[in-house]
Amino acid sequence: MNPQTQSHPATATAAPTELVLDVGPVAHGGHCVARHEGRVIFVRHGIPGEKVRVRLTDAGESAKFWRADVVEVLEASPDRVEHFWRPADSLRAWAHGHPPVGGAEFGHISLARQRTLKSAVLAEQLQRLAAVERLPDGLDLGNLVEAVEAGGPDSSQETEPTYDAGTGLGWRTRASFSVTPGGKLGMHAHRSDHIIAVREMPLATERINRLRLWDLDLTGIERVEVAAPSNGSRPLVLLAPAPGTKPKRLSAIAAQLPDDVSVATFDPLTGEVAQLRGRTWVQESAAGHDYRVTGAGFWQIHRDAPGTLVGAITEFLHNGGFLAPGSVVADLYAGAGLFTAPLADAVGETGSVLSVEGAPGTSRDARKNLHGAPQVEIEHGRVERVLRQKPRNFDAIVLDPPRAGAGKPVVSQLIAAGPRAIAYVSCDPASFARDVGYFQQAGWSLAGLRAFDLYPHTHHLETVALLTPGP
Incomplete structure (x- = not known):
């Protein structure tokens, strides 16, 4: 193909380059893979199988790969829909001389196809980084990501209708x-x-x-x-x-x-x-509890995410017999205590919950939120340090690390602690698959897996896995 050029008012020196490409498979990060004269190009705002014209946005001659945005669709996928938001629509934005805003990079794709693409990314990461070829309970690698229905256990507290699950809009709190x-x-x-x-x-x-x-x-x-907050608080x-x-x-x-x-x-x-x-904080609600979250402290942004994730974790642990009155559990990277509170409910006053969070402000929130639960021990600090200083025999551990994942040192510590099960919550398929690989190398198994489309119209997803020692 011969590259075509087109002038651009925002570029003072050289006109950017445009190419006609066949869009290949989806890749982690919100783009698809295409090739031009042997070079990989990561294309945003396309769909696998389309023929498109793209504008190169990062195309240094010495770069290992290029990046591009779709500016014209020559042969459209049947799953292409009109983008719901003009500033994020690549075709409209570039037609007006500027790139689209980020944050809705899948908005041109039907919701059903979005979920199959996310499933493909999760499956590819698990296969490549953890050598997972088969999933527990007959799950389909190609259809892993579930839609999240509007409502949930706390919907009665809401002061406005829940988001429209049919359009995937109105979910960010x-x-x-x-x-x-x-x-x-x-x-x-x-x-x-x-x-x-x-x-x-x-x-x-x-x-x-x-x-x-x-x-x-x-x-x-x-x-x-x-x-x-979706509960109507300030x-x-x-x-x-x-x-x-x-x-x-x-x-x-x-x-x-x-x-x-x-x-x-x-x-x-x-x-x-x-x-x-x-106030400098907001009051959130989930799973029958209220939570104070200060400033920009972490809280799940989808209005139904807290109830969905709490339900998935407790179901895995309850059904496996790892969570019951008297159990000893830990909530690592615990934030303001979203999972700690329902874990405390489950273990009762005869059990114990160790809650570990590294951010000082968020750890203070956890202390306020859990002050009425004597079975909860709140620790501020790095997970690695706290686990070294407070060794104990855990029945179960809930692990909800940041996007970078837990990493090999933490995984090794968790394995050495000998819990009966770990419920792993992840917002990044790559770091999740890498950590699953570390567990499997130590003889652990992926005993359960659910993935949720908690971020419609973006490439992000949330995964909850049950990991257990032994095959």
Whole structure:
């Protein structure tokens, strides 16, 4: 193929290159694989089997691979649909001279096909990194990812309808935004410093969209984080000020928001939060418990994710006989205690739960959230250190590491601790598969697996696995 070029108003020196490509299989990270003259090109906004015209977004001659966005579809997949959000639609965005915003990179694909693509990614990672060819209970490697139905055990607490599972919109109870040089709410393009102004966030709940953050003058702010719990409790808007922003400017921004919204500043590097108005935390609810979550502390962003994940974990552990009154369990990378509280319910006052979290603010939240459960021991620190200092015989461990996974040293420590079972929660198929491989090398088995489409219209998914010693 001969590359074709086209001028671009945002490029001052050289016109970017466009290619016509046949889109190949999906790959981890939200793109598909294509090839041009032997070179691998990672293509976003395509579907396997399509013929497309792409704009190269990262194409150094010495690079091992290139990156590209689809700008025109020449032969469309039957699974292609009209994108629900103009700023994230690659075809429309590039037609207007700029890249699309990130965060909805699968929005051009039917929901059913999105889930098969995510299943293919998870299966490929498990096969390649953990040599998993067969799954327990006759699960199909090609159909692993489940849709999450609207509602759930806490739906009665909600003050607005649940998200529309049929469209995959309205599920985010938390959202993160950048700010344009002109002080308007915006979002970054993928792998870019370019910020595009936005006037809606269709993946977010109606409570977030009703704040109309795009109408604010955000001059002096670099980032905005917003949390609007689905239980109807008070929303929180966090502002990350630019260096030199005066308190008067921050107060002026806070005054533009409704009175029933808490407003605080935060430092993205340290996590430090300072009150401007109202609370510096939100109250979340799940599995019959309330949780205080301070600032930008971690909480599952899909409104039905907490109940879904708690249900999957406890079902695996209960059905296997690993969780019962009197059991000794651990919740590692425990956050504010989402899993710790239902684990404490299950083991009762005759059992014990060790809850370990490394982030200081989140660990303080866990102490507040679990203060009424004497069977829970809260430890702040790195998982590796706490496990060394507090060895014990565990019946079960819940492992919910960050995106990078647990890693070989932690996996080795867990194996040495000799638990009867580990329930592993993961948001990244690659690090999950790598860690499963470490467990299998030590003689452990993948005894159960569920994967959930908790992030519709993105390439992300959530996985819950049951790992047990022995074949």
